[in-house]
Amino acid sequence: MAPAVPGPERTADVEFAELAVVMARVSESLHFPMDVNDALDSITAGVVAAVPGIDFASISITSKDGRIETLAPSDEAAVRVDKLQYELGEGPCLQAVLADPVVRVDDVATDPRWPAYGPRAAELGVGSQLAFQFRAEPHVRGGVNMYATKPHQLTLETCQLGGLFANLAAVALGWSRQDETMNEALRTRNLIGQAIGIVMERYRLTSDRAFAFLVRTSQQGNLKLYDVAAGVVADANAKAG
Template structure:
């Protein structure tokens, strides 16, 4: 076997690992231990991701490698419980199916995200739950699907979608492994989101402080007055405070729509 082949088997989840473990560990505690070890390795790799987008890509790769029956995958993000976007799609089929769910407003990932369910579709060609979606999805080539709710944060939701080219590819084992994988993936994604939000908050605070300093020097203001001026500029222009601060730092002046403070 080439080094490329070895690397592929040792990646997230590793199909080669799964096949070897299945031959040696037919059920029982040892098989569960092998699965737990793989899930722990995947979770560790996900937590080392550098951004939420990179984490989502790692989640999908790991799921396709590890969950029996999966040929392709993607993640559906529902922002504000309205706008649905498809992230980290592995191929054209996933993008087509996600677009169909967006167009019809129905399908496995919609149910999984909104209702916090695990949704399994044995054979899309005979599926009755989504009359607008299922026939078109089957025609596109998605015969089986497994959707798992990943997270609910306020009005933001996420679901992991797995696709099979064959009917009846997803079984009880797929769902069992998928649920455990989704738990690890959700923790990793929540962690990287918190880290990213914290970094953005620190960056915003520094940027706003820099803009305040410029305004204090230019208009002879104190700290409170300079911050109030930035807030007024944000409200007047309907632009976020961080962006107003960036404009001040970049241009060294207030937006033209905002009157400067009176001298003295």
């Protein structure tokens, strides 16, 4: 007996199973402690593995000085096409990062919105393109860029799954910044603790009075408590050296 031909339900089951594996892999990369670069690499690799029609992907983020840079490209082709958009100052990638939540291009070569970018992107092997804006508090803004080598490859499913991965990128970058904030808070706490210990020993004070001394010095000098503590520690280190 000839083997049964898989029907639509079986095909859907297989696709869902593959998506579940990809999402599990991405979710694992988002657990604390998290390496944000590994997490973003997992996200762009997941885009290529799970989003129908997409051949390569990248993430663009804005920096404090206004520049836009590429993170976690799944392929060197993504780096080249992203760079082209940055240099020309136009393209779906920039449009998503700076303005529109979602930018869809079914035929890059003929789309009139980006006359300089479109033909050159087609020469680099881009047929269709999809970009999703994301924001990661407090200050990260960027986009997930998805490229297909053929035109008219974007479907409703492509857009739905693409949006899901854009949300994951926002989560990864948001957690990363939160982790940086927590680390900075720990560094501040440790420095103030060192300063309190130095003041206690130097002036024979209790910890409460030593802390009050630092606060009073901060207020009188109109300085941040961190800066006062840093000065006390630096002075003690200089004398010890």
